[in-house]
Amino acid sequence: MEERYNNNSLAENKVLILYILNKINREITDSDLLKIISPINNINYFYFRDLLIDLVESKLVGTYTKEEQNVYEITPEGKNSLELTIDMLPGIIKLKADNIFKQELFAIANEESISAEYIPESENDYTVKCKIVENNKTIFELKIFAGSNEQARKISDNWRKNAKDIYPKIMNLLNQ
Numbered sequence: 812m813e814e815r816y817n818n819n820s821l822a823e824n825k826v827l828i829l830y831i832l833n834k835i836n837r838e839i840t841d842s843d844l845l846k847i848i849s850p851i852n853n854i855n856y857f858y859f860r861d862l863l864i865d866l867v868e869s870k871l872v873g874t875y876t877k878e879e880q881n882v883y884e885i886t887p888e889g890k891n892s893l894e895l896t897i898d899m900l901p902g903i904i905k906l907k908a909d910n911i912f913k914q915e916l917f918a919i920a921n922e923e924s925i926s927a928e929y930i931p932e933s934e935n936d937y938t939v940k941c942k943i944v945e946n947n948k949t950i951f952e953l954k955i956f957a958g959s960n961e962q963a964r965k966i967s968d969n970w971r972k973n974a975k976d977i978y979p980k981i982m983n984l985l986n987q
Contacts, residue, residue, distance in 0.1 A: 824862055826900050829893040838882035847915040851908050927970040929963035937963035941970040
């Protein structure tokens, strides 16, 4: 389906983002917000990012960093703007948004995120950070020293593949 970039669809898509942020009523990452928004109106990532940046710059959406991720939430100005512009959003889009919102928010809330990254400290010193996030809260984080890029990459890859096995073992050892 071809996207329309005219002024009406631009405004409609901004109102849609405000509508979803208002329904969520908490902070959300841009990737999770995109998971909810894109199936509703066929918005691609780059167009979505432009819309979100416009909303942030106009102070209708607030952003801050939480646990090293940018999160977004509707501001009081955004709520006021939504009240004035909600009628721009066609009823069928609201219905679709409500249905997809419930499905995706449930999936996002139950999603467990396992991540690993390595940061060079010097040529042969790396800090590897392994992390598990549930419901937007870090439940486990481990920082490890690695003596080479290869070792750092191997630790990161193994964590991503095996965290579900490694985490309970660590917790069992710590709880003995």
